Amino acid sequence: MAAASGSFFIRKRKVVEGQGRKKKGEDGEVKVRKKLPTKLNEEISSDSETESVEHNNKDAEELEIEETAQEKKLRLAKLYLEQLRREEEERAEEEQFKGDSIGGRLEEEVLEQKGKLKRLVAKYYVPPDISEIRLLRGHQLPVTCLVVSPDDKYIFSASKDCSIIKWDVSCGKKLHTIHRGQEGAEDRHLGHILSMAISSDGKYLATGDRNKLILIWNPATCQHHHTFKGHKDAVSGLSFRKGTHQLYSASHDRSVKVWNVDQNAYVETLFGHQDAITGLDSLSRERCVTAGGRDRTVRIWKIVEESQLVFHGHESSIDCIQLINEEYMVSGADDGSLALWTVTKKKPLVTVKTAHGIHGDPGLQQPNWITSVTALLNSDLVASGSHDSKIRLWKCGEGFKSLELLFDIPVVGFVNSLKFSSSGDFLVAGMGQEHKLGRWWRLKEAKNGICIISLKKTETKQQPGTINSCDENN
Incomplete structure (x- = not known):
């Protein structure tokens, strides 16, 4: 074949006769083992890869x-x-x-x-997309309190306009509205609704108002179930004991009451605070924790032992409190301080002064009040609200001995209530132009409603040490 024909030459080294040797196997088969060429020398001219x-x-x-x-x-x-x-x-x-x-x-x-579970998840949260924050409007006056259903599908909110609204989380639609009642009626609210709680099985919803009444509802149908009377002033705090239908209530009359909702019965009254109680929370144990307003104390009420533990730390009125688990809690005061506590120490583990900054003219500056706090149950994630156009998310530091700011979420108005979903996928804020307890000043640019904030997380693959128990000696 001529070299000018455009084809290519292949030079292959032939096996020299005698280089291979015959060997008879055990089965009698004769096989030839040939020494393989160590290298095939190829000269490729260019045209055809198929021949190669x-x-x-x-x-x-x-x-x-x-x-x-x-x-x-x-x-x-x-x-x-x-x-x-x-x-x-x-x-x-x-x-x-x-x-x-x-x-x-x-x-x-x-x-x-x-009550000692601590999921270390705060480090995985990142600032949310502002465009995805949803403001749902339906109340005519500031939202004062809210709860998220145990399955995270619904939100119940209440307002100074004495109405209760049930919202669908997925689409943001109003599913039901319980309007203000007529004069003399006891199956509707006539005063500002200040507190709300839902049982852990979603069977009962409780709401408390300025008119000293506690109303019990069926969350599924929004039908009135029962009305509890007994407090002598506004009902400022409500909480169901987890896993039961035992209800705790706190009031400006300085007392805590215990109710059995299944039997529509009053159980007992607890006394100790020296000023109006402004907040209350409970979990699985037969005890509750309260914030005593201007008596500047936090108290843990041991129902069975008929005793109470008194904690001091804030220098001004304590306006809100929330349990993180049975061992830790967080509180906020009107001097702008945010405190992290353990139930075994009478002083805060850490206090963040002016946690939401200050406002006012130079020389007349005042700290922004902490109007609401919440915590993702059994985790190290905490949120706080004020009226400084932001919600702040905090991480409980190593050993729960510090509070580290993670990021701010922009909102406009008084953040009167905050709740995490049980999954931690979203945060709900009850917003208003005014503080839930009064009209000291008004933010005209704010809108009354609830904000649903979708929370974003980075990769949350389980890492060693992600689950911690509280220290036994704490």
Whole structure:
């Protein structure tokens, strides 16, 4: 073939006669082992890649021809054994992962039952997309309180206009409105609604107002169930004991009352605060925690023991309080301070002064009040609200001995109430032009309603140490 024809030449070294040697196998089969060329010298002129591919295929075929049936069986057997080994390793990894997952869940359940579970999740949260913040309007006056249903599907909000609205979280629509009642009626509110709570099974909704009444509702139908009377002043705090239908209520009359909602019965009254109680919370244990307003105390009421623990730390009126778990809690005051407590120490573990900054003219500056606080249950994530056009998210630092600011969420108006969803996927804020307890000043640019803030997280793959229990000596 002429070199000018455009084809290519392949020079292949031939096996020299006698270079291969015959060997008789155990089965009597004669096989020839040839020494393979160490390198195939190829000279490719350019035109056709298909001829090169055909040539490589021929080389492969030649190599296959040299493999005897016995060698092929051996090779396939090794491949099969390797495949079985890999499958076994993968199965072992899956079983270990499942075991770790089950063990982790059991550990969480045990710690949660003891009230010592701390999920270290705050570090995964990042600032939300402002464009995704939804403002739902329906109340005519400032929103004063709200709750999220246990399944995170619904929000119940109440207002100074004495109405209650049930919202659908997914679409933001009003599902039902309970309007202000007629004079003399006891199945509707006639005064500003100041407090709200929902049972952990979603069976009962409780609301308290300035007219000293506590109304119980069916959250599914929004029908009135019962009215409790007994307080001598505004009902400022409500909380269901988790896993039960035992209801705690706090009032400006300085008392805490215990009710049995299943039996529509009054149980007992607790006294101790020296000023109007401004906030109340409870979890699974038969106890509750209260903020005593201008008596500047936080109190834990041990119902069974008929005793109370008194905590001091804020220098001004304590306006809001929330339990993080059974061992830790967070509170806010009208001097702008935010405090983190443990139930075993009578002083705060840490206090952040002017947590929301200051306002006013130079020389007349005042701290922005902390109007609401909340915590993602059994975690290290805390949120606080004021009237400084922002909600602040905080991380409880190592050992829960510090509060570290994560980021701000812009909002306009008084943040009168804050609640995390149980999943931690969103935060709800009850907004108003005025403070929920009075009209000291008014923010005209604000809108009365509720803000649903979708929270974003980075990768939350379980890491060692993500689940912690509270220190036994705390």
